[in-house]
Amino acid sequence: MEKVAIIGVGYTKYDRNSPLTFAEMVFEATTKAIKDAGISKDDVDNIVSASSDFWDGRTISSMAISDAANAYGKDITTVEGDGTFAALYGMMRILSGSYGVTVVCAHHKGTESSMNGITNCAFDPLVERKLGIDAISSAALQARRYMDKYGLLEEQFALVSVKNHGNAMRNPLALLPMEITVEDVMNSRKIADPLKLLDCSPVTDGACTLILAAERNAKKLTTNKKRVWMKGVGHCSDAFRLGDRDLADTRALAKAAKRAYAMAGISDPGKEIDFAEVYDAFSYMEPLWLEGLGICDDGMGCEYLERGWFDAGGRLPVNVSGGRLSANPVMSAGLYAMAEAVQQLRGEAKKHQLRGVETALVHGINGMCGQSHCVWVLGK
């Protein structure tokens, strides 16, 4: 099978109430990515955007960014979901032989709209929506179930927040770099038990663009240093209604990861992956998803976290960027995570650069409580 490379990344700085329109944000990110790849905009032959009509408050909101994404007169399409899924579709289109160089862009201007109202609309209008449930209260149900199933403590989840906000101190891009303690998290405002303010990610504005290229184009257009290979990918969804699932069971993620690992030739992810960007919109999610990703056994995520395994200097650093807890541009969160992984693999992460990294894992999510997952393995 032909290989696909990421040859360029570009993004806006994270912001709240950004003075830019979301189209201007996409233009900035895409212009930077094209420049980063060292190509011309005319080298791009198709575009995949990740857009949400809900977050943008606009029907067919991808229409509004098409000029900005360099799509005039070109083949453009739209995935409605996290940027990791848009990247997957970009890769498919290249593997089909139809395209050479693809822009994958995602934008999010969450501060323009109501997060609770929009995520409430992810619930069935015929059943749960009337109860007023949203992303935060459903996540709280999942966090509690996870605690009860494995006897975990809120203090252990708080450690994730401490670690990731601490990591953000070394990443100038992050929105919320903070030196905090477990007590700070525990004493922060209660939102929906067991979640407190510092267990939750801040809704953030930001656009991110990746440039993907088929091997033949990648080798022609860019240097070896710029190329990061998309080695494996898998995606899978669990059932829709929260009550259909054991919310502490990560079977859909495990299936997605298995597919990605098989494609990348990885048999022992805990050993073969050097670092990971794992979806952590809420603190408890990081250990839960690490279990689903097969990096630790079920119920063991928090224990390994306490041992420091996932610290920047640990055996498998997780979310050295500061994670979603330090900036969460929902629709573009996954693409930012991929861009972070690319820059780490290229050795361009400056103050938070990890040493000797060859293989990265990036994880993105669609739906409530991690209903659907997309897992990427990227490598040099």
Add this chain to the structure above:
Amino acid sequence: MPGWKDDVDVLVHEGKISVPYSWTVGSTLSRFYCELRDNAKIWANRCPSCGKVFAPPKIKCIDCYEDLHDWVELPGTGTVETYTVVRYEEPVLHPRKAPFAYGIIKMDGADTGMVHFIGDVDPEEVKAGMRVEAVFEDEREGNILDIKHFRPIT
């Protein structure tokens, strides 16, 4: 020159997408809600292939993709699988004032859980594993709020 941007009085236009919606409930959930409304009963349906019982009922088995034609009445009692106490106000969305408790309740006789309120109890006292029963509204309209909440069985 790019400098002009520093002096711009940046405007924000307020808007609300006001599109009216009327959702078709469909045959399966209509039957479920009519039983709630007319008889204050909770009905579930069962997969003929794997035997899984769904409450709320489903149009297809999520595992077998079989049509579900077998209906079963549930006793209205169940167990709290997980819960949360919501502390923030969201007046447009929440039908009640915070703090209040949501739970996922696995009904006796069902294999799936139902999200609902847990009431008639201090929210701080709610626990997983708690036995609960459905409390119905007196005036029922044929929707999920016909169940007022689930309360602990004392």
Add this chain to the structure above:
Amino acid sequence: MGKRVGIIGVGQTHHAAKRLDASGTELIAEAVTRALDDAQLTMADIDAIVVGNMDHFENINYVDMWAIDGLGACMKPVFKVTTGGTTGTTVGACGYYHVASGLFDVVLAVGWEKNSESDTQAAITTCANPTLERDPFAGAIGPLATEYSMYMKAYGATEEDSAMVAARDRNNALNNPYAHSRQAVTVEDVMNSPMLSYPVKFLDMCPRSDGSCAVIFATEEKAKKLCDRPAWVHASVVRHDYTHFGDLEWKFMPTLERASAAAYKLAGISSPLKEFDVAELYIPCSTCGVKWMDSLWFCEHGGAPKLIRKGIFEMDGQLPINPSGGVIATNPIGATALIRVGEAAWQIMGRAGDRQVKGAKKALCTGFGGCSWTDLMILGADLP
């Protein structure tokens, strides 16, 4: 290079103005079940799923997640694509690329819409820039009426020309048991129907429908094994225009012209009018059924009225267009363009019932939407 891909099954709901018997997921399940039956498969045979619709018609966020029960997607790979009116062809193209990439063998592509659940024009209006064009110039009818009045002035096309297209599509729908509007209509009926926005009259315009369509794509190996006459995908192309309506070219249809030119090249077609046996085109308004024919390279700019008056595109003409009745008869928006793909596939597979064009071997299908953008597919009986 990519794998060859064939369509091996198609299913659609019985479309109607209001399907009160079925919720959105029930509509989806109806189409999916019929597609599985058409392909003689079960859900266990499906490796991945793609779904699409337009968010603000039903107000459901993360439709791919919500629709799991109807899609049969629990514990399967699934995601959503959406591009407005073109959503159906976008879903079809996505199903095609899933398989052509070599990542999945058998893929289910599903489009749906329950337009009865909202105010369609109110929702469409929000596609225009909220600080620029939303108030003065938005919705579907105004821009289409504007472009045809320009075309009439430029080339001498008439209101009767578009009325002939409306009558053709509406009468074809009489042969399609799934069509929403099945009503015998004369050119005079169309001319006498109420004016919506000059020169577009009520019977020129598509309805809004409840419905769903599902199409199953498979690799060459699987398609040959599972289907006696698959419809092979020969080309899938999208072309896009500027963001603002005010920037668009209105006298012809640039994206259709560019997309069809690119697709014809891929499929080795030099004389489309001669080489296609049937076309299922996204003609949302009969006026487009005149003007846009120029942009499909069937004739020079301005040549379409003559072809229409000659009856070239009638069921017994040289190139029957919309044997199904097309969009003017049936329009569940997120499914509409996928129905074009499904109907074209059935023509190739010989499964189009009373609307079958005998011996159809090459078919063209299109989607239209957004800021005048085109998604286009070419299907054939022979391997590409």
